[in-house]
Amino acid sequence: MRYCTASPSFWPAFPPLTCQVLHGDYSAVNLLFDGDTLTAVLDFLPPAPFLVAYEVGRIAFDPRTVVLNNDWIAAGVNLVGAYLDTNPHLPAADVTACARVALLQLMTSLYGVKQHYLKPGLIQQDLDQFWLLRHAAASRLLGNLDDVENALAQVAHRR
Structure with a gap:
């Protein structure tokens, strides 16, 4: 297992987090x-x-789940719990940080910007809806981050 550190200057320092080869999306x-x-x-x-x-x-706190499911915190935490059932060796720091990392990705990703502004096309309305959904998800996740991280910490320490 390899550890990474990620601590952008505008965000509280993360503990060392686990790295592995990922799908990426x-x-x-x-x-x-x-x-x-x-x-x-x-x-x-x-x-x-x-x-x-x-x-x-990104899996547990997908924007569609966060925005369209009223019980999105429980849904995300349940998914993380199921992940831990299969991969019980994931350190608690990774579990607790996963919502914050997903939020950071939502707030910094520029996916779709080039298509929207430099080469608008047939899917313009879909891109607009995509960005509105991401904005709503980031706002909701940011506003509830303490509750989400507390629930994730409980799941991480139950094992």
Whole structure:
């Protein structure tokens, strides 16, 4: 297991967090199901080591979940708990930090900007909806970050 440190100057220092080779965009739109069975994972970037908290946080606190599910905190924490059932060796610091890392990604990612402003096209309305959803998710996650991290800490220490 390799550890990374991530502490942007505008954010409280993170503890050392685990790195491993990740998919990089393991989200609902890149998963294909046949009923309840996962049949394919799409859109792999070249493999690169990065924070496990990034991948777990982006899955558990996907903008669609955060905005469209009234019980989004419980849904995210339940997903992290299920992840821990399969991967029980993930350090508690990674579990507790995953929502903060997901929020940081939401607040700093420029995905879609080039398509929106430099090469507008047929999917302009979809991009607008995408950005409004991300903004709503970031606002909601930021406003509830203490509650989310407390719930994640409880899950991390229950094992």
